[in-house]
Amino acid sequence: MTEIAKPKPQTKRYLGLDLSLSPGLAVIDVKERVPTLVYAGSVATDTEINDATRSVVVESFIAHQVYAHLPFDVILREDFTAGRNKRATQTIFNAWAAADRALHSFGYVVNEVKPVLAPTTVKKLVAGNGKAEKKDVAEGVRKYLRLPSDYKFAAGYDDSDACAVILAYLIRESLIDTEADAA
Known part of the structure; x- marks a missing residue:
């Protein structure tokens, strides 16, 4: 009798963005329903420089990663x-455009998922509370990625927030195992 070879488990790679003019970016691989952190980082842009220059820094950071x-x-x-106001809206959309330019340079676009990943949804899925503080979200990220409790995220937690965006999607779509799955 011929034995049929089982397909090898595939690894999927996810890129997550927490966009502002000081963005966070994360890369997480998922293999056999287990997420693994590949990279988490952020870049802080100087508020004393003009938005056009800050946008170039954001685009360069994202393109490099x-x-x-x-x-x-x-x-x-x-x-x-x-x-919160017109200025805050301008800076976020500036960062979105910079990210889109960087992604398009490599033939990528952001996957428009439905329902969208609202900030309260991300916090609820990763930290258990839609109004969670950044440190609580970071704690949830550490838990899901099996990182040590002393794993340091950048000041401002933009890198942790980028991880949380990916994890929220993975949890919502049942693409990773969670404690609830074990019950």
């Missing part, structure tokens, strides 16, 4: 509807 970690299966970003 895309180049360093490609290829990607899914690219995600947290949804944004309105800022």
Whole structure:
């Protein structure tokens, strides 16, 4: 009797963006329903320089990380509807445009997932509370990625937030195992 070879488990690579003019970016691989952190980082832009220059820094940071970690299966970003004021809205959309330029340079676009990944949804899925503080989201990220409790995220937690965007999607779509799955 001939034995049929089982297919090898495939690894999927996810890119997550937490966009502002000081963005966070994360890369997470998933193999056999287990997420593994590949990269998490952020770049802080100087508020004393003009928005055009800050945008170039954001685009360069994202382009560099895309180049360093490609290829990607899914690219995600947290949804944004309105800022605290006109200025906040301008800076977020500036960062979105910079990210889109960087991604397009490599033939990528952000996957428009439905329902969108609203900030409260990301916090609820990763930290258990839609109004969670950044440190609580970071704690949830450490848990899902099996990182040590003393794993340091950047000041401002933009890198942790980028991880949380990916993890929220993976949890919502039942693409990774969670404690609830074990019960």
